[in-house]
Amino acid sequence: MTVRLREIPYNYTSFSDKEIVLRLLGTEAWDIINTLRGERRTGRSAQMLYEVLGDIWVVTRNPYLQDDLLGNSKRRGALIGALHHRLDGIEARRQGNLTVKRLLELARGAVNQFSTEFEQTLELRRRALKELSRITRRDNIQFDGLARVSHVTDATDWRVEYPFVVLHPDTEAEIAALVRACIALKLTIVPRGGGTGYTGGAVLLDKFSAVINTEKLDAISAVEQTILP
Numbered sequence: 001m002t003v004r005l006r007e008i009p010y011n012y013t014s015f016s017d018k019e020i021v022l023r024l025l026g027t028e029a030w031d032i033i034n035t036l037r038g039e040r041r042t043g044r045s046a047q048m049l050y051e052v053l054g055d056i057w058v059v060t061r062n063p064y065l066q067d068d069l070l071g072n073s074k075r076r077g078a079l080i081g082a083l084h085h086r087l088d089g090i091e092a093r094r095q096g097n098l099t100v101k102r103l104l105e106l107a108r109g110a111v112n113q114f115s116t117e118f119e120q121t122l123e124l125r126r127r128a129l130k131e132l133s134r135i136t137r138r139d140n141i142q143f144d145g146l147a148r149v150s151h152v153t154d155a156t157d158w159r160v161e162y163p164f165v166v167l168h169p170d171t172e173a174e175i176a177a178l179v180r181a182c183i184a185l186k187l188t189i190v191p192r193g194g195g196t197g198y199t200g201g202a203v204l205l206d207k208f209s210a211v212i213n214t215e216k217l218d219a220i221s222a223v224e225q226t227i228l229p
Contacts, residue, residue, distance in 0.1 A: 008050045010058040013159070017050075020057050029106045032099055045093050045100070048086045052107060055083060056114050063145035063162055070118060080115045087111065121164075124208075128165055128185055135177040140168040151211045154195045154202040161204040163190070163211045172217055182210045 008017050015023075021030045033046075040046060059065045059079075069076045087107055094100040125143055132141050142148075147166040153159050164187060169175055182189050188206040192213050195202055204211070 007046070008057065009054040011054060013057075013061055015057075020053060024053055024056060024110045025103075025106045029103055032103045032106075036099060036103070045090045048089050049103070049107060052083050052086050052111065055079065056110065059114075061162075063148040066121075067145045070122060076115075076118055080111065083111045083114075084108070124164070124185070128187075131181045131185060132165075132167065132178065135181060136167065136169050136174050140170065142166040142168070151192060151195070151202075151213065152204065154192075154197045154200065156198055156200050156203060158200055158203045161207045161209065163204055163209045164207065166211045166213060168213045168216060170216055175212070178210075178212060182212075185210075 006017055008020055011017075011020065018030060021033060036046070059069065069079065087104055090100065090107075091104055094104070129138070129141060129143075143165055148162045151166050152162050167178055169178060179189060187208055187210040188204070190202060190204055190209050190211050192202045192211050194215065202211070
């Protein structure tokens with residue numbers, strides 16, 4: 001059987017199948033997949049598993065899809081149901097194979113975590129909006145897909161994680177309070193200017209990150225003349 005370089009569908013990112021499996025299922029699952037690879041007959045079970053991972057991955061890497069699902073619980077439930085349905089199909093075909101059973105356990109755990117994260121995200125957004133809006137205007141607090149996509153990287157174009165929230169303080173006086181609030185919310189803080197750096201300073205490594213965009217803070221105070229001794 002010819003081994004394809006990529007079997008997980010909907011993967012338009014630079015992440016390989018291995019990297020996606022490691023992120024979603026862990027090292028044990030990747031070892032199991034490699035063990036089972038040589039035992040494939042039709043490959044249908046593997047295809048269904050990769051479809052599950054592909055669906056999870058494409059949502060994980062697309063803030064616009066996340067916004068759509070966060071705003072529509074019915075559609076979200078249909079997606080989760082479809083993922084479990086595919087895993088049920090693998091269960092029906094495993095013929096008592098305990099190795100496949102373990103892989104299914106890991107996959108169901110990933111689907112359950114994927115489902116739970118929607119509610120966790122909604123709750124954290126509510127908390128963050130409540131706390132941060134005490135410090136800066138509400139329209140300076142952005143959770144939407146456009147804001148998150150436009151702040152995911154700098155001139156390096158490295159795209160590791162999308163920010164949880166993007167903040168646009170109006171004045172320098174808001175910065176300290178915003179930092180304290182983000183720490184209380186357990187958000188990793190990433191300051192950002194114009195996003196033109198080539199060193200990765202504005203690249204996010206944690207999905208629970210707050211980008212503080214400082215582009216508005218461009219005022220220059222009056223020049224003070226001082227006579228040096």
